[in-house]
Amino acid sequence: MxxxxxxxxxxxxxxxxxxxxxxxxxPGSGGGNAAANASYDWETNGTNATINVTGGRYTAVYNVSNESTFPVFQRNELGQNQPLPVSALQFQYPNGTVVTSSESSRLNVTSERERAVINLPARNGQVAFTASAQGKRFGTRTFVEGTYEVTIPKGMRVDYEPLARVSPSGYTADRTADGRVRLTWQNVDSNAVVVRYYLQxxxxxxxxxxxxxxxxxxxxxxxxxxxxxxLEQQRKEAGPDVDTGSVDDNDGPPGFG
Missing domain, CATH: 1.10.287 (Helix Hairpins)
Structure with missing residues (x-):
């Protein structure tokens, strides 16, 4: 056996x-250089965090209100916070003007021990960046409060466990114009958003x-x-040999006969 x-x-x-x-x-992780000329969808319709996962990387657009910095971090294998490597930084002002980190010296990243701090050129607007995603799983810490929207790669699904896992619960799912699955949380109150998906x-x-x-x-x-x-058959075959002979064949005790 x-x-x-x-x-x-x-x-x-x-x-x-x-x-x-x-x-x-x-899918393998994509390098930061591939996202140097990232294109962001700024039409978020009031969503506080809009995330678009495409294979080995994702783009994220966050609304910021009355903030001069935007800290971002991730958890390592030991459960400790560490800086989240980001690239292709862009910022949109409330009037719609978009600047990149090369166009505005005030838009930059400083790395600390447990987080990366994005310095913003204005206190209000939208900040966007690109980061790496791993395999068939996406996870991010919740850097802002409010509505979150995550669109997973084309062809991926989240219908059945244990192949899929979506956390937190309380989300709605629909499809984009190109058939991708989009998950929406109206009010995320957890520390992280995690989506594990699969192919059909x-x-x-x-x-x-x-x-x-x-x-x-x-x-x-x-x-x-x-x-x-x-084994049962072998026990039966190995059982005691019972004498079933007639009484006439038995001479009886001595003195009888």
């Missing part, structure tokens, strides 16, 4: 990896893997049942 157990374990690992629960087949093929692979595991488990159960029945 050792080989059966190894087979079952291997199947579990295989279909979990293929189904996208890990980033083994997920991942769901098929997950179902196929689960079916294979069921068949392996059923085969193992039948094997054990057959072994039990064989």
């Amino acid at each position: 050792t080989r059966r157990r190894l087979l079952a374990f291997g199947l579990v690992v295989a279909f979990v990896a293929l189904a996208g629960c890990s980033s083994v087949l997920g 093929r991942d769901l098929y692979l997950f179902i196929a893997g689960a079916a294979v595991l069921v068949l392996v488990a059923a085969g193992g159960a039948l094997y054990y049942l057959r072994q039990i029945r064989e």
